[in-house]
Amino acid sequence: MKKLILGTLLALAPICAETIVIQNATVMTEGSKGIFKGSVVVKDGKISEVGEKVMVPAGATVIDAGGEYLIPGIIDCHSHIAGSGGINEGSVSVSSMVNIKDIINPDDIAIYRALAGGVTTANILHGSANSIGGQTLPLKMRWGKSAEELVFAGATPGIKFALGENPKRSGNPQGGRGAIGAIQLGRYPATRMGVEDVIREAFNDAKAYKAEWDAYDAKVAKGEHPIAPRTDLKLQALKEVLENKRYVHVHCYRADEILMMIRAADDNGFHVRTFQHVLEGYKVAKEIAEHGAGASTFSDWWAYKIEAIDAIPFNAAIMTKKGVVVSLNSDDAELMRHLNTEAGKAMKYGGMSETEALAMVTINPAKQLGIDKTVGSIEVGKDADLVLYDGFPMSDFAKVQKVWIDGTQYFDREKAISQQATKEAEKQQLMDKEKAAQRPMSNRRPNQ
């Protein structure tokens, strides 16, 4: 119901997208047209034509992108931006009742910065303090819009699971480090054994809960009037997992825990949609591929903790070669701004092609999030989420020039530069005003 209302709201929103022709660009489509030099036509927020030569519709804005590269909007499969306050409900071992959707802050400057780095969609995840964390969802980086307008309409929601050091840290009798958020001393689990148990126990309960509801639904379907079971918000989210209506995104590092998760999922009849970080995924790439899970990893982060000690920059290449759909994510507001060059590193480490490498920040994360029918490549009918670079987009020598989401331009470097002076002046004015208003305060004495 909520989704329906939201959909209606979005439909009512004014369509400010104009008709645009971006021409003479090197277009890296990540779709059936491969890489070509030519044009892309955008109409009503969608890609309406792609080709070497296109007809320029009457009244269209023509952008000459000679020497520039056009790619699909970058999709970050693992981000924690745009959250208001904490994103880690770590006080309990299972926090599947909480939802990131409830704390979206559309004013987070990280949204704008991500946009300026070519990101058009990001999967906003709960933190990793507990084995089963909160509910998650993808957002479009529509900077300036309301929280509800950022939501990626129609995308399947998700839930965050976490394995290894982070969820067990809360159970450490000596306590954890502050970085992970709310830490309670002695909270179960304290080991990888306990992490597995928490997940299996939760699904044991969820299956019983689902059985109760299935029996109820069956009776209703037969025209009976049974008493409905009590809704359990914690188990409801896991019931949705069992029904394949909610994607499981699992934070993990080591091969042993990845394999454990696959078997726990197999035994309980659900699927892992993506393994996140998955730094030792290359060791169990075969099992990940067999399970049908995607893998969303870092390009070359390693050694920041012991479970990242065997991380290798070839991880993405190995998993890809072994048949896993791989994406590269940021998990970080800074790294998020250059996922294009993170993809470039996959060309260096493991010799992936341009198309394979770029896929890891465009069409592959779209597939992993189940949104590849609408985004992730430059193809007719898809959302016009596009990024224009002034050079080969996976080299650090290139920078983002323009970004469109749904055919609306949300970032333009030229504008950003030309507005700098005005913004500085406005900031100075505001600061002067604030100082003028605050100055008498500093003269006050405590007793006054």
Added chain:
Amino acid sequence: MKLLGLLMVSTLAAFAAGETVLIQNADIYPMSSAPIKGGSLLIQDGKIIEVGAKISAPKGATVLEGKGLRVYPGWIDSGTQLGLEEIGSIRETNDTGELGDFMPQLKALSAVNPDSEHFGVVRVNGITSAIALPGSGGGRGGGGGQIIAGQAALLHTDGWTWEEMEINRSAAMVLNFPASAGRGGRGIPAEFADMFPNAAGGADARRAVLDQIAKLNEFFDDARKYKIAKAANLPDFQKDLRFEAMLPVLDGKVPLAVNASRAAAIHDAIAWADRQNVKIVIMQPRDLIKAGPELKAKNIPVILGRVLALPDSEDAEYDEGYTQPLDAYKAGVKFALGTFTNEFVRDLPYQAATAVAYGLPHDEAMKALTINPAQIWGAGDLIGSLEKGKLADLMVVDGDPMDVRTQIRHLFIKGKEITLSNKQIRLYERYMSRQ
């Protein structure tokens, strides 16, 4: 697979130290002079013997055909914890942050673990030398919050022992210059200091900073008295290791590597260094537009932190980090780059490339990773460029070395060809073979 093949070839071709190697028909980028297209470079006994258009191979020399390849000096990272920190989150593997406020006698060099996996990882990306900093990284290792943290070492990223890795064991003395609101000099504006006495930059915090500066001055005064006492050779003179370590600083032989971020802190540090008459290098400055003119006027070099860094404040331009090197260049300030976190060291050339994307001339970016840091760290006659007589720290690559697509084909450190392998490549090979 291509890479694997490449690695095996270079493993087979690896030359022993001390051997004579002629690289020929390669494009040579010496940094100190114009590029030589299709030139030659001769390595003998660990050094560059000759660089020129055409050098004939001496008897017994191994000839490395460089057609289509380029030769550059190895990269220098001017801020790391290489060898001092293995795993960020595990205290037992960290030896960066010692206890004690004034600890100039501490030496990073002798705590460097030559077998750290980080060396192998950064080496294969062309990092041939680096500054290892004590007291960085938030004082991990137990201590931290020091004012004088010890001696930073300039070292090669290859060697059997730290002694063999040494280029300059006392490249700088690390000073965390006391600044309001922590070491970086951030915090609330002065007019609000009384309202929030305990806040960063508040009145109490400011007083604490003044106390620390007083202590710092006192320490320098004592060191000078020590110097006089030592020179006087009095019978009751007693050697003091802390003051002894300060003598090269007082004599201007070793610069202070001063951590100062904001313009105000940089200004304070410069004024202080003037009064103390000591040489300084500013580490990780952020306000170069403001601080640039003074740095230039005083001829003080800077080590910029990561280019790929978030802006300092919410309302700063999104590309603030990307344009720091351009700001330094425009101000005429001599600069080099540091990554300041071990896991980012191998990305040093890509950090520099980002600065190029945002306006820094390509040559200036190259200098910031080669000749500039060599000169700043007192090794301008040893490394940083391809010149006759310098150590043969160089890489043979198949493209622009700051472009992520470029592969390193050969790497030499002190004239020894380095096998382009490491733990990560071995894991790659091992798990690619898993059926």
